[in-house]
Every structure is written in C-alpha cells, then in structure tokens.
Amino acid sequence: MTRLASVVTVLAFVLAVAPVARAESPRDILVVVNRASTVDSVTIDELRDVFLKKRASWRSGGKTTPVNASEGSSLREDFRKRVLNMSSSAEKSYWQKRKIKAGESRPAEFENTLRAVFKLRGAVSYVYRSQFKEGTARVVLVLPAG
Amino acid sequence: MIRFPRFKKPGLLTISTMLLFLAGGTAVAQEIAPASESGEEDASTESAQSAPVPSGDSGDSRVEAQQEAQQKEIEQLRADLEDLRARMDEEDEIDFDEMGASSEFEPSLDVYGFMAFYAGKWFIQEEDVMYGIMQNKFTFGITDLNIYFSGHLTETISSLVELRFTFLPNGADASFIPSYERVDNTYMDNSTSEELTLGGVIIERAKMTWQPYDFFGVSAGRFLTPFGIWNIDHGAPVVIPINKPYLMLRHTLPLNQTGLVVHGRFFPAASTYFDYAVTLSNGRGPTEEIYDLDDNKAVGLRLRLSYEGQDVGFAVGAYGFFGHTTDVTKAPGFAGEDGTTLTIVEEITERYQELAGSADILFRLWNFRLQSEVAGGYLKYRVRPLVVLPIVNVESPSGEYQPDFLRYSLYVLAAYEIPIVSGDDAMSLTPFVMVEYDVMYDSLPEYDTWIYRGGLNFRPNSFVVLKAACSYVRLPDAPNIADIWTLAGQVALTF
Known part of the structure; x- marks a missing residue:
C-alpha cells in the first residue's frame, strides 16, 4: 500500500510539472535557413550572436548570412524583442557603434524574408508560421507566440 | 521592395x-x-x-x-x-x-562616416609656458571627419578603408625655437587666382580581410592596433568624453600599424567571447606607413575575454608589443677602386628597442559603465639621439643624449546612462567622471600629469550626441606650468 501511494504521488508530481503540449499559433516565429544548409537547430543565444554579427559561422560550421525583416514591420519588432531583447533605438545605437568600431554593417533587410532565405545560400531569417510555406526553407527553431 | x-x-x-x-x-x-x-x-x-x-x-x-x-x-x-x-x-x-539578385553571395559596398564639431577654451595663465603652446582662445573646430568604405566581396573576403580628413598640417606650429614658424599650406590656383588652403588625409585603416572561420582570419594592410578600449572605439560618437586620454595622445602604444594581423574568436559559453589577435608589422618609425627602416618586425599579441549579458557585462583584455624603431639619414658618397661610383650611404641616427603593453577592463551593470586602461612601455636605446625637450619638441641645448626610459599612462572612467525617453525614440543623459595619470618619461618626473574630467552627454537619438565637459590638468612637480582648466562642447554624429 505504501509503495502504491508512492507511485501515485510520483505520478501526480510528474503530471503536475510535465509541460503541457502547446498549440501552434500563426504568430509563432519560425527561424528558417536555406534548404542547402546543414544546420539542424540553433539556440537563441547563437541566433542573437548571428544577427548582431558577433559570429559569422554556425557552431556546426558553415557561413551565415542573417536577413532581417523590414524595419517597422511587426515581424521585425517581434523578433527583436524575443531574440535580440532590445528596442529599435538600442539596436540602431548598437549598429552605429559597430560601424565605427569594426566597419561592420547591419544585416540586409527584405520585405519577404522567406524568399531571401529560399534563394540565398547561407541565409538565415525568420517568418511567422502563417507565412511559412513547406519546402521553401528549413525550420531550425520555433519561437512560440507571446 | x-x-x-x-x-x-x-x-x-x-x-x-x-x-x-x-x-x-x-x-x-x-x-x-x-x-x-x-x-x-x-x-x-x-x-x-x-x-x-x-x-x-x-x-x-x-x-x-x-x-x-x-x-x-x-x-x-x-x-x-x-x-x-x-x-x-x-x-x-x-x-x-x-530583381537583379543571385543565389550566390552578393558583393556590397557601404559608405558612411562620422564627424564632430568642437567648441572650447583652455584657461592658462599668461606667464605660463603652456599659454603660447596650447590653444588659449575660445575657438570652434572640426575635430573628426572620418569616412568609411566597407566592402564585402565574398562570404569570406572583405575590405575596410577609413579615412580621416583634417585641415592640418595647415596652421600647425612648426617650431618655437629659435624662431616661431607656422605651416602655411595656402596656394593660389593660377587658373582662377583663388587662394586655396590644403588640408590632409590620414589613412586610419586600409585593410583586406580573409575570414574563413570565426576562430581564424587574416588581415593585411593598415589597421588599428588592437589594444585597449579607446583605440578600438576611437570615434567621437562612440567614446564618452570629448578629449582623448593621454595614453592615446602620447601614443604610448602605436595607434595604427602596417602589416599583418591573424585574429579570431572563440565562444566558450553563451554570450561569452574569447578574442585573440597576433600582429606583425613595421612597428614604429618615421616612415612606417610606407616602409620599414630596419629588418626587425614588430610583433604583438592581443587577448580579450568578454561576457555580454543583458544586464551585466564585463571584459578584460591585454596587448603586448615588442619592436625596434630606427631612423636614418642618407648621404651621397663615392665608392669603388677609383672612387667614382656614386652610392647613397645610410647612417642610423636613432634606434631603440621597445617593450610595451596595455591592460584594459570594462564592467557594465545595467546603465552603469566603468572602464579603465593602462598602457606603458620601456624604451632601450641602441643609438641615442639628443634629448628632445617635451612639449616644444626641440633638442635640448645641453647636448645630452636620450637615456633609456619608462613611460606609462592610465585612466579610470565611470559613466551612468539615464534614459529620458524609452522605446524606439529613446533619449538619454550620460554624466561621467574620469581620472588620468600620465608619466611621460620616468627620467623627467616634473612632467608627470594628473587630469580630472567631468561632463554630461545628451543623446537625442542614436545618430547624434551632444557633449559638454570640463577638465582640470595638474603637473604637481613642474616648476613653470600652472594648473590648467578647460571647457569644451562637442556635437558628434554618424552619417
């Protein structure tokens, strides 16, 4: 009886702390790479380094070409908050300094990031789940909405 | 689109x-x-x-x-x-x-720059030797005008050229002793009879880089010496105070070098970076930008560890430099059995060996920033020139030769950025204080200098910064140099 109680307790605990399967949302941000890329997955830290050009290659190898959504778009704003964790103004200041210090320019901007990733070898960018089309790019990270 | x-x-x-x-x-x-x-x-x-x-x-x-x-x-x-x-x-x-694109890497060239407008005055006692040397009238000036050409040719090959435009050498004091002379670069355009004053261009950087991996890259050309914090930041819109610290003004380490750099970055942990750079260059010398006057190349090693977290950041770095500096004069001569073959004979007028280094630390906690650098060097002479009097840059009338010497300089800077408006239209105020100590020559302790600076920066957007600062300069052991005050303002912007 004691053993049964223990098992029940453990099961109850596991169920309580187990992650609840989360429904997909059209506002999820999918981080995508070119289909030819050998990258399978990336971390947010790695992604932040790539989009701030603190690293030029993936940890698993291969050059990166970060592609941003157009400035002012909600996609860009969401990505900035969730990955870069900075305001638009702070990002601008960051790039002003990088330009002067290291001669480094900010990533290219495209209105349709999926198209850029589809065409540009080494490209990495992001789209809302609702904009993603199967077969055009490989998803390496999902950033849940909210 | x-x-x-x-x-x-x-x-x-x-x-x-x-x-x-x-x-x-x-x-x-x-x-x-x-x-x-x-x-x-x-x-x-x-x-x-x-x-x-x-x-x-x-x-x-x-x-x-x-x-x-x-x-x-x-x-x-x-x-x-x-x-x-x-x-x-x-x-x-x-x-x-x-739409003109291709699936391969597309070469790009970015052109941009920064400039700074300055207004200020040095308050120096009229009987002081510095009065006639330093600028003692309220004046305006353009202190920075730098243009960048940043090219990305392939995924791994890039180039960077940074040109600094200056009105100098026109107007510079050429000599005080035995008579005063000033550089006058004014010439008349004969086709229009218009008088034109020529300025100059300083090639701050002109380098090409091959970077196949983050951990390995090679740059060749003219580069900023990878030491400290200030020399890398170096642009008026980036650095906090208006005036450069003495370790920059004195060139305690060479600010730029011509040669090769092997550099790279490792990622030991999240948001943590370990950078290295090995430099091989002409080192210092009167013609080092163009060619070396000796076969001994200067070598340097830079190591830096940094953590760049969201609220907290720190970085520690060091750079070591070893090189030889040589100056020569050349004179025509005749050689051969009959003594009729013309030759140009080189005579070394100065040669010293230099062991120098720097260390820097940066600490950031939310909006508070503390940074400090120390740089120093020991110069050991093989061929000694006559002693040159500091500040006025003339040979000492006593005729004594330059002894070996140690020089060093350090500063500590603390600043706190106060957000006025947050969000996309952020504005901020940054008060700062800074203390410097400089030993120009350990053999001339009367020129040891203390400098205290304070000021306030206003950044209305990410492109512009307005600065106001005052400084107090003190040479406690100098017999004929009184304390100096300065007031300055600056507007710096990137474009």
Missing part, C-alpha cells in the same frame, strides 16, 4: 488540393485493403471506381484492378506535383533574376 509572387500564385493552392487528394486517395486505398482481405464485396466502393472491371471475375481480381488503377492515379498525381514544383522553381528563378 522585393517581390515574391511565387507564394501568391494559385499554383500553390492547386498543389495543396492535390496533396489533399493524394492523401485522400491513399486513405481510400488503405480502406479497400482490409475489404479485399475479407473477400467481402462493397457495392459503394465498386460504384466509386472508374476503372472497368471485367464481369465474371472473382472479388479478389476486381479489388486488385481497383488498387492498380488507384496506384496509377497516385503516381500520376505525384508526377504532376513534381512538375508543378519544378515550374515554381523556374518561375522563381526568373523573378529573382528580374
């Missing part, structure tokens, strides 16, 4: 529909299979099949025929799907070509 009509085409809807149909067809085929196994006949299934079934066949053969027909249909749909995908790729290629 990038067009991407591919995803707006009805062809995709067709594909989706076909995929659904395909999936449906497969499902039907799966539903049929158990029926055929049980040998039962299904009238509705039979009526749904378009393939003709010979009368009088057994149930098994009819089901097989149905499966075969469905299999053909599935294969046909798959072929159609592949065909559609190929057509979409083809159309996409055309659209991409039309």
Whole structure:
C-alpha cells in the first residue's frame, strides 16, 4: 500500500510539472535557413550572436548570412524583442557603434524574408508560421507566440 | 521592395488540393485493403471506381484492378506535383533574376562616416609656458571627419578603408625655437587666382580581410592596433568624453600599424567571447606607413575575454608589443677602386628597442559603465639621439643624449546612462567622471600629469550626441606650468 501511494504521488508530481503540449499559433516565429544548409537547430543565444554579427559561422560550421525583416514591420519588432531583447533605438545605437568600431554593417533587410532565405545560400531569417510555406526553407527553431 | 509572387500564385493552392487528394486517395486505398482481405464485396466502393472491371471475375481480381488503377492515379498525381514544383522553381528563378539578385553571395559596398564639431577654451595663465603652446582662445573646430568604405566581396573576403580628413598640417606650429614658424599650406590656383588652403588625409585603416572561420582570419594592410578600449572605439560618437586620454595622445602604444594581423574568436559559453589577435608589422618609425627602416618586425599579441549579458557585462583584455624603431639619414658618397661610383650611404641616427603593453577592463551593470586602461612601455636605446625637450619638441641645448626610459599612462572612467525617453525614440543623459595619470618619461618626473574630467552627454537619438565637459590638468612637480582648466562642447554624429 505504501509503495502504491508512492507511485501515485510520483505520478501526480510528474503530471503536475510535465509541460503541457502547446498549440501552434500563426504568430509563432519560425527561424528558417536555406534548404542547402546543414544546420539542424540553433539556440537563441547563437541566433542573437548571428544577427548582431558577433559570429559569422554556425557552431556546426558553415557561413551565415542573417536577413532581417523590414524595419517597422511587426515581424521585425517581434523578433527583436524575443531574440535580440532590445528596442529599435538600442539596436540602431548598437549598429552605429559597430560601424565605427569594426566597419561592420547591419544585416540586409527584405520585405519577404522567406524568399531571401529560399534563394540565398547561407541565409538565415525568420517568418511567422502563417507565412511559412513547406519546402521553401528549413525550420531550425520555433519561437512560440507571446 | 522585393517581390515574391511565387507564394501568391494559385499554383500553390492547386498543389495543396492535390496533396489533399493524394492523401485522400491513399486513405481510400488503405480502406479497400482490409475489404479485399475479407473477400467481402462493397457495392459503394465498386460504384466509386472508374476503372472497368471485367464481369465474371472473382472479388479478389476486381479489388486488385481497383488498387492498380488507384496506384496509377497516385503516381500520376505525384508526377504532376513534381512538375508543378519544378515550374515554381523556374518561375522563381526568373523573378529573382528580374530583381537583379543571385543565389550566390552578393558583393556590397557601404559608405558612411562620422564627424564632430568642437567648441572650447583652455584657461592658462599668461606667464605660463603652456599659454603660447596650447590653444588659449575660445575657438570652434572640426575635430573628426572620418569616412568609411566597407566592402564585402565574398562570404569570406572583405575590405575596410577609413579615412580621416583634417585641415592640418595647415596652421600647425612648426617650431618655437629659435624662431616661431607656422605651416602655411595656402596656394593660389593660377587658373582662377583663388587662394586655396590644403588640408590632409590620414589613412586610419586600409585593410583586406580573409575570414574563413570565426576562430581564424587574416588581415593585411593598415589597421588599428588592437589594444585597449579607446583605440578600438576611437570615434567621437562612440567614446564618452570629448578629449582623448593621454595614453592615446602620447601614443604610448602605436595607434595604427602596417602589416599583418591573424585574429579570431572563440565562444566558450553563451554570450561569452574569447578574442585573440597576433600582429606583425613595421612597428614604429618615421616612415612606417610606407616602409620599414630596419629588418626587425614588430610583433604583438592581443587577448580579450568578454561576457555580454543583458544586464551585466564585463571584459578584460591585454596587448603586448615588442619592436625596434630606427631612423636614418642618407648621404651621397663615392665608392669603388677609383672612387667614382656614386652610392647613397645610410647612417642610423636613432634606434631603440621597445617593450610595451596595455591592460584594459570594462564592467557594465545595467546603465552603469566603468572602464579603465593602462598602457606603458620601456624604451632601450641602441643609438641615442639628443634629448628632445617635451612639449616644444626641440633638442635640448645641453647636448645630452636620450637615456633609456619608462613611460606609462592610465585612466579610470565611470559613466551612468539615464534614459529620458524609452522605446524606439529613446533619449538619454550620460554624466561621467574620469581620472588620468600620465608619466611621460620616468627620467623627467616634473612632467608627470594628473587630469580630472567631468561632463554630461545628451543623446537625442542614436545618430547624434551632444557633449559638454570640463577638465582640470595638474603637473604637481613642474616648476613653470600652472594648473590648467578647460571647457569644451562637442556635437558628434554618424552619417
């Protein structure tokens, strides 16, 4: 009886702390790479380094070409908050300094990031789940909405 | 604006529909299979099949025929799907070509820069020797005008040229002793009779870089010496105070070098970076930008560890430098058996060996920033020139020769950025204080200098910063130099 109680307790605990399967949302941000890329997955830290050009290659190898959504778009704003964790103004200041210090320019901007990733070898960018089309790019990270 | 009509085409809807149909067809085929196994006949299934079934066949053969027909249909749909995908790729290629892009890396060239406008005054006692040397009137000036050309030629090859434009050397004091002379670069354009004053261009950086990996890259050309914090930041919109610290003004380490740099970065942990750079260059010298006057190349090693977290950051770095500096004079001579062969003979007028280094630390906690650098060097002479008097830069009338000496300089800077407006239109105020200590020559302790600075920066947006600062300079052991005050303002912007 004691053993049964223990098992029940453990099961109850596991169920309580187990992650609840989360429904997909059209506002999820999918981080995508070119289909030819050998990258399978990336971390947010790695992604932040790539989009701030603190690293030029993936940890698993291969050059990166970060592609941003157009400035002012909600996609860009969401990505900035969730990955870069900075305001638009702070990002601008960051790039002003990088330009002067290291001669480094900010990533290219495209209105349709999926198209850029589809065409540009080494490209990495992001789209809302609702904009993603199967077969055009490989998803390496999902950033849940909210 | 990038067009991407591919995803707006009805062809995709067709594909989706076909995929659904395909999936449906497969499902039907799966539903049929158990029926055929049980040998039962299904009238509705039979009526749904378009393939003709010979009368009088057994149930098994009819089901097989149905499966075969469905299999053909599935294969046909798959072929159609592949065909559609190929057509979409083809159309996409055309659209991409039309907008002038390619699937390979696209070379780019960025041109931008920064400038700074200055207004200020040094308050110096009239009887002080510094009065006539330093600028003692309230004045305006352009202190920085730097233009960048940043090219990315391939994924791994890039170039960077940074040019600093200056009105100098026109107007510079050329000498005080025995008589005062000033550089006058004014010339008349004979075609228009207009008098033009020529300025100068300083090539701060002109380098090409091959960086196949983050951990390994090579740069060749003219580069900023990778030491400290200030020399890397170096632009008025980036650095906090208006005036450079003495370790920059005195060139305690060479600010730029011409040669090679091997550099790279490692990522030991999240948001943590370990950078290294090995430099091989002409080192210092009167002509080091163009050619070296000795065969001994200068070598340097930079190491830096940094953590750049969201709220907290720190960095520690060091740079070591070892090199030889040589100056020569050249005179015509004659050699050969008959003494008629013209030669140009070099005579070394100065040569010293230099062991120098720097250390820097940066600490950031939310909006508070503390940074400090120390740089120093020991110069050991092989060929000693006459002693040159500091500040006025003339040879000492005593005729003594330059002894070996140690020089060093350090500063500590603390600043706190106060956000006035947050968000995308952020504005901020940054008060700062800074203390410096400089030993120009350990053999001339009367020139040891203390400098205290304080000021306030206002940043209305990310492109512009307005600065106001005051400084107090004190040479406690100098017999004929009184304390000096300075007031300055600066507007710096990037473009």
